[in-house]
Amino acid sequence: MNNIDTIIEHAEQNCKSHGSRLTTKRKQVLSLLVQTSKALSAYDLIDLFVKENGEKIPAMSVYRILDFLEAEHLVHKLKLANKYIACSHITCKHDHGVPQFLICSVCNVVKEITVNKSTINELNQSVEKAGFKLVSPQLEINCICNDCLATAA
Template sequence: MTKIQNIINHAEQNCKSHGSKLTTKRKQVLSGLLHADRAMSAYELVTYCKEAYGESPPPMSVYRILTFLQDEHLVHKLDLANKYIACAHITCDHEHGVPQFLICGDCQRVEEITVGKSTITNLKRKVEEAGFHLASPQLEINCLCNDCKDKAA
């Protein structure tokens, strides 16, 4: 069994424990994100499903599937890019902190990291001191991955 199939099996069991179902189409969309080395849009996932499974689901169906996968904590939405990425912690059984995303400005590769709760608490306090309300503690940080940095050198 492949690593991706193991992740999907774990995700399926996680959904069952919540009383929901990881249908075939949901597995296909999740598989697309797991195979990708970058974040993908709903339209890119439609293309992936057509190429990988010979089916071309309507974009609105893919958006509904992505919402389900988000609700199950299997994928994350990158708000600034309006793209999605598989959660790096699908197979973990313990709770994680707020995910943060390092996004390479050249190749669009995304890496999920977690920062400590104290950092998020401090961020929230600073935001409130500035007269704002933190709508989401998720950070999307524009970076340059080492591969792209080495290519540029």
């Protein structure tokens, strides 16, 4: 069993434990996201789906699948880019804190990291002092990855 199969199997068990199903199309879309380190839009996924599976998939279906996968905590939506990335913790059984995303502005590779809850609590306090309410603690940080830095040097 390869790594992708293991990840999909864990995702399937996660869905079953919540009383939902990871259908064939959902598995196919999740597999496409797991196989890339870059965030993909729904239309990127449609193009890849055709290339990998030899069949078209309607945009509405992809959006519904992405909504389902996000609700099951299997993918994350990068709100600023309106793209999706597979959760790097699909095979874990424990809480990883608040996900944060480092996005290379050169090659678009995305790395998921976690931030301590105490840091998020401090951020929330700062937000409240400024007269706002934190809706989502997810941060998307523009960076340059080490590979791109090395290429530029």
